Every structure is written in structure tokens, then in C-alpha cells.
Amino acid sequence: MLTCKEVSRLVSESLDQRLPFGQRVAMRLHLLMCRACRAYKNRMLLLRKILWLYAAGKGVSSEIKLSEKVRDRIKHLLSQNYPF
Numbered sequence: 001m002l003t004c005k006e007v008s009r010l011v012s013e014s015l016d017q018r019l020p021f022g023q024r025v026a027m028r029l030h031l032l033m034c035r036a037c038r039a040y041k042n043r044m045l046l047l048r049k050i051l052w053l054y055a056a057g058k059g060v061s062s063e064i065k066l067s068e069k070v071r072d073r074i075k076h077l078l079s080q081n082y083p084f
């Protein structure tokens, strides 16, 4: 069983490249059982989508409705050069 730390690294890597089969299976099993890592993965996917929209010059207002709390957290992460 992978640790949450290992899964967070694999989630980040999986955004950039296809993981080997064994790592994908181990990560998915962990995600099925761990709510915190599922939430982390979903946040990473959301942040990636937001960055793609900004990079494409589309902004996010018409695509995604975010709460004030989530917008503040994203601004905070982006202001810290969050590594992803």
C-alpha cells in the first residue's frame, strides 16, 4: 500500500506523463480508499484546467464557477509558485 506522500507525488507525475501500469493500479487503489488523496487529485486537476484556460486566454469566469474560498486558495497557491 502506497503512502499518501507517495500518492501525491504520483498524482503530480500522472498529470505530466502516463505512469507505468503497476504505479497506476497502486495509485488508483489508494485513491479508492483515501478521501484526502482523492481531494488532492481533484484539486490538482482543477488547478491544471484553470491554468490551461488562462494560458488559452479564456479566463475562468464562463467555464468554472468557484466559491470565494476556493478562489482565495488558488490565488494563494499561485502566489507561492506552487510546484506542479
Ligand SMILES: [Zn+2]
Pocket (backbone or CB within 6 Å): 003, 004, 007, 030, 034, 035, 036, 037
Ligand atoms: Zn492518501
